[in-house]
Amino acid sequence: MFNRKREDGLRMLPTDNFSIILDRRQPKSRDHEGVFADGPVTGEIYDSDIPELPEGTLLSGYLWTRGEVFIGRYTEVHLPDGRTLPVCIELGDANTQGYYPPFPGSKPGAVIMNRIVPAIPVQRWH
Template sequence: MHVGASADVELDANQIDASPITLYDGPVESYLDGSLGNLDPGTRLYGRVWTSGPQVVVRYYEAKPPDGETVAICAVARLGKGQLRKLPESKPGTAMLDYSGASVYVVDSFR
């Protein structure tokens, strides 16, 4: 898997195809919709969500393929121009988003 590789992801495995969705500060389990390097669709991505700013930050550190062993990754969730902008009705410690999906990108480090 190389830096810049990307795929579609459902941000919360428990809210697939929901609209809007609510993410909470803390751990998150996401669901890979497409292939990401050698990771097949259906792979679970594990990471952390931060909701304190105007946009949600989601960083992934681990992947669990459907029929494989857990592997370490360094990846972030992103969405087009609006990024992962929270809806105005989001309460502290949460982020309501219009869509359940985004893209995940492999990075060389978190900034």
């Protein structure tokens, strides 16, 4: 994922960031919240400056909603050219690495959160 020398890889840097749609089954709007449950999820790249990770690229991952924080991790990227590659992408930015606090009104198993959030590539999970 971070190997800049391989032309067939993603060539990302640990400092790269982008926005993702947490769950592509929910409407795509930055201004709206969604309700999310534990389990597998398919996300989508919403806003990216990384040429190898264009907008619309799909991500396979998992959401955890039963603790004190909302955690999302994506382990595969499905590129527009048909390739599927392993990744370590988690929700957050430099301040909230790997998690977000749930919005007010959230319950275990039903977390209220923005539908589009920042995400970062990591070498290992936080």
